[in-house]
Amino acid sequence: MPDLFLATAGDNVMNLAPEDQRLQLRMVEALLFAAREPLSEAELGARLPDGVDIVALLKELQSAYAGRGVTLRHTDGRWAFRTADDLGFLLQHEVSEEKRLSRAALETLSIIAYHQPVTRAEIEEIRGVSISRGTLDALMEAGWVRLRGRRKSPGRPVTYGTSPDFLDHFGLESIKDLPGLAELKGAGLLDATIPAGLASPDPDDRADLTEDEEPLDFGDLEEVEPLAGA
Amino acid sequence: MPDLFLATAGDNVMNLAPEDQRLQLRMVEALLFAAREPLSEAELGARLPDGVDIVALLKELQSAYAGRGVTLRHTDGRWAFRTADDLGFLLQHEVSEEKRLSRAALETLSIIAYHQPVTRAEIEEIRGVSISRGTLDALMEAGWVRLRGRRKSPGRPVTYGTSPDFLDHFGLESIKDLPGLAELKGAGLLDATIPAGLASPDPDDRADLTEDEEPLDFGDLEEVEPLAGA
Amino acid sequence: MTIEPRFPQMHDDQGRAPEDLLVVDVDGFEGPLDLLLSLAREQKVDLARISILSLAEQFLVFVEAARVKRLEIAADYLVMAAWLAYLKSRLLLPDEADDDQPTGDELAAALAFRLRRLEAMRGAASRLMNRNRLGQQVFARGAPEATITNRHNQFTASLYDLLEAYASQRQRNFVQFVTITKRKVFSLQEARALLVKLIGETVDWTPIDSYLIDYLSTPETRATAMASSLSASLELVREGHIELRQTSVFSPLYVRRKPEKQSTGPDSHA
Numbered sequence: 001m002p003d004l005f006l007a008t009a010g011d012n013v014m015n016l017a018p019e020d021q022r023l024q025l026r027m028v029e030a031l032l033f034a035a036r037e038p039l040s041e042a043e044l045g046a047r048l049p050d051g052v053d054i055v056a057l058l059k060e061l062q063s064a065y066a067g068r069g070v071t072l073r074h075t076d077g078r079w080a081f082r083t084a085d086d087l088g089f090l091l092q093h094e095v096s097e098e099k100r101l102s103r104a105a106l107e108t109l110s111i112i113a114y115h116q117p118v119t120r121a122e123i124e125e126i127r128g129v130s131i132s133r134g135t136l137d138a139l140m141e142a143g144w145v146r147l148r149g150r151r152k153s154p155g156r157p158v159t160y161g162t163s164p165d166f167l168d169h170f171g172l173e174s175i176k177d178l179p180g181l182a183e184l185k186g187a188g189l190l191d192a193t194i195p196a197g198l199a200s201p202d203p204d205d206r207a208d209l210t211e212d213e214e215p216l217d218f219g220d221l222e223e224v225e226p227l228a229g230a
Numbered sequence: 231m232p233d234l235f236l237a238t239a240g241d242n243v244m245n246l247a248p249e250d251q252r253l254q255l256r257m258v259e260a261l262l263f264a265a266r267e268p269l270s271e272a273e274l275g276a277r278l279p280d281g282v283d284i285v286a287l288l289k290e291l292q293s294a295y296a297g298r299g300v301t302l303r304h305t306d307g308r309w310a311f312r313t314a315d316d317l318g319f320l321l322q323h324e325v326s327e328e329k330r331l332s333r334a335a336l337e338t339l340s341i342i343a344y345h346q347p348v349t350r351a352e353i354e355e356i357r358g359v360s361i362s363r364g365t366l367d368a369l370m371e372a373g374w375v376r377l378r379g380r381r382k383s384p385g386r387p388v389t390y391g392t393s394p395d396f397l398d399h400f401g402l403e404s405i406k407d408l409p410g411l412a413e414l415k416g417a418g419l420l421d422a423t424i425p426a427g428l429a430s431p432d433p434d435d436r437a438d439l440t441e442d443e444e445p446l447d448f449g450d451l452e453e454v455e456p457l458a459g460a
Numbered sequence: 461m462t463i464e465p466r467f468p469q470m471h472d473d474q475g476r477a478p479e480d481l482l483v484v485d486v487d488g489f490e491g492p493l494d495l496l497l498s499l500a501r502e503q504k505v506d507l508a509r510i511s512i513l514s515l516a517e518q519f520l521v522f523v524e525a526a527r528v529k530r531l532e533i534a535a536d537y538l539v540m541a542a543w544l545a546y547l548k549s550r551l552l553l554p555d556e557a558d559d560d561q562p563t564g565d566e567l568a569a570a571l572a573f574r575l576r577r578l579e580a581m582r583g584a585a586s587r588l589m590n591r592n593r594l595g596q597q598v599f600a601r602g603a604p605e606a607t608i609t610n611r612h613n614q615f616t617a618s619l620y621d622l623l624e625a626y627a628s629q630r631q632r633n634f635v636q637f638v639t640i641t642k643r644k645v646f647s648l649q650e651a652r653a654l655l656v657k658l659i660g661e662t663v664d665w666t667p668i669d670s671y672l673i674d675y676l677s678t679p680e681t682r683a684t685a686m687a688s689s690l691s692a693s694l695e696l697v698r699e700g701h702i703e704l705r706q707t708s709v710f711s712p713l714y715v716r717r718k719p720e721k722q723s724t725g726p727d728s729h730a
């Protein structure tokens with residue numbers, strides 16, 4: 001008999017009575033299946049009985065689904081069921097029309113992803129041109145880029161970074177999984193300033209601001225639009 | 231090792247080489263997962279390689295998911311994943327919203343507080359307007375007003391009073407702590423002359439019924455709702 | 461290494477001579493750095509081993525050719541051209557001992573770095589877009605089951621709100637009650653006192669309305685005042701204090717103080 005969907009149980013979960021364990025696994029599975037957006041461990045925890053070891057359950061569920069048509073993906077501390085990578089060909093009829101991003105927008109996106117937190121001026125410095133109207137808007141509208149805060153430097157420029165949706169969209173477990181990150185960093189190509197020699201900074205998409213950032217002011221969201229179009 | 235998610239293989243599918251069978255199951259699983267609507271066997275068949283025994287695959291998938299957090303439902307010739315019936319409660323999300331009481335509800339509440347036990351008609355007489363649907367409902371939903379009994383008078387109208395929660399919410403030790411008319415005037419809340427002969431009300435929120443009240447009939451709780459909206 | 465005037469070969473498929481399209485060509489690049497990167501790619505060597513000197517010369521030839529044809533070139537291309545001309549001179553002349561300035565090689569390395577970094581970001585963008593993307597190759601649940609939100613109303617009200625509501629509606633009722641009882645009615649007694657006071661020493665015939673009009677501030681009280689005044693005046697006539705006269709039906713009613721007997725003298729036979 002082929003054990004097609006056989007689970008490999010985690011260690012912690014094994015300590016539970018099978019009945020409890022089974023119910024808890026079912027609950028996590030139901031919650032994740034029902035949701036469209038990835039759920040954080042905290043969100044799952046809020047809907048599960050107290051004292052449940054969510055991480056252990058998630059790991060068990062993930063291994064139970066490994067190699068299946070649907071897999072449990074972990075992205076930036078959030079979990080979601082997604083169809084398996086190799087079955088995309090089967091699902092082309094489900095493809096939703098996507099607004100094509102311009103080459104400028106794609107370059108800007110990758111600069112933001114690899115150099116975050118990054119200011120508009122820094123993006124322009126790397127690309128050698130000013131950002132045209134709508135480029136940042138389009139990325140924010142797609143939900144991949146967000147305003148992070150302000151750089152603690154003269155003019156207090158707004159800093160940009162990627163969102164959790166960015167990771168989900170590109171199937172990245174964390175920002176450290178950006179393709180070619182290690183090589184780029186090793187080649188010193190993530191340096192903000194031209195003279196190399198210093199260690200390259202890592203891209204940082206954490207919700208917390210870095211030391212040289214400060215929070216956005218109230219009303220920044222409205223303010224930034226016209227700036228972006230300047 | 232608990233075989234929590236162990237599949238029980240169907241008969242027809244068993245005749246396939248495990249590799250093909252596994253891929254076909256994964257395909258059906260992914261198709262059903264990504265579909266926006268339940269899929270018929272014909273729709274599934276159109277997207278799968280020729281010669282696939284769809285019914286057998288669906289049955290196998292269904293038994294693989296039996297007893298899980300998500301089950302494969304067959305309804306009206308179509309197939310879809312759905313949350314297991316017993317876990318529907320997980321998808322319910324409790325939210326409490328702060329709501330200010332309407333002016334009418336506040337006035338009605340204050341009359342009930344001061345004049346209890348009081349009938350609907352008496353409240354209307356004091357307010358000079360009829361009570362709209364929902365006013366008493368809201369007060370009962372808030373948990374501040376309760377049905378006490380019925381007045382021993384023609385028509386046996388229901389009497390209303392305040393609940394212990396009422397005292398709790400308004401920080402009153404007892405209903406007798408409600409200031410009388412003279413005190414209200416002293417506090418500047420009343421600036422008209424109190425007509426002579428108008429005695430301050432003497433509210434009574436004791437659980438026992440007063441002499442001119444009798445107990446509610448069995449089933450009054452259901453009956454009262456339409457009355458309240460009349 | 462080539463220093464001939466060459467134009468990037470991106471637009472040849474249009475079937476037109478590149479020079480005719482120079483402005484368009486420049487527009488086709490995203491700025492001077494993009495143009496430099498495109499020129500560098502034509503060297504067909506690893507960007508790390510690119511000849512910056514030849515790249516600078518190509519760029520300058522490109523811009524010069526455009527200027528000869530009097531074509532408009534965006535300012536940032538001209539700025540880049542000026543900088544590259546400076547870089548070229550630094551690369552060709554031996555470095556001076558003056559250490560404040562970066563050497564020509566350092567400037568060239570900086571430009572090479574910028575080109576490599578831009579190239580790297582382009583590569584990253586395409587690798588990113590070639591990933592299995594959500595909604596393109598990977599899919600979320602097509603029919604997510606909406607979570608049902610049960611809303612509970614949490615009512616709020618303060619004791620002040622409650623007392624204020626009670627007081628204000630009770631007060632409303634008091635005012636209503638008072639208005640009804642205080643409705644202005646001229647009693648006969650009031651009207652008589654008023655008439656006596658008003659007529660005073662007047663001896664001329666005067667319409668009764670003019671005595672009262674100043675006191676009848678509202679239309680509502682007018683009727684009751686008139687009625688009471690008429691009754692009171694009739695009583696005063698009966699008692700011999702005043703006289704009334706009306707010339708015809710519905711015409712104004714005149715009133716005067718009845719003359720004193722002693723002042724009327726001989727013709728007092730009325």
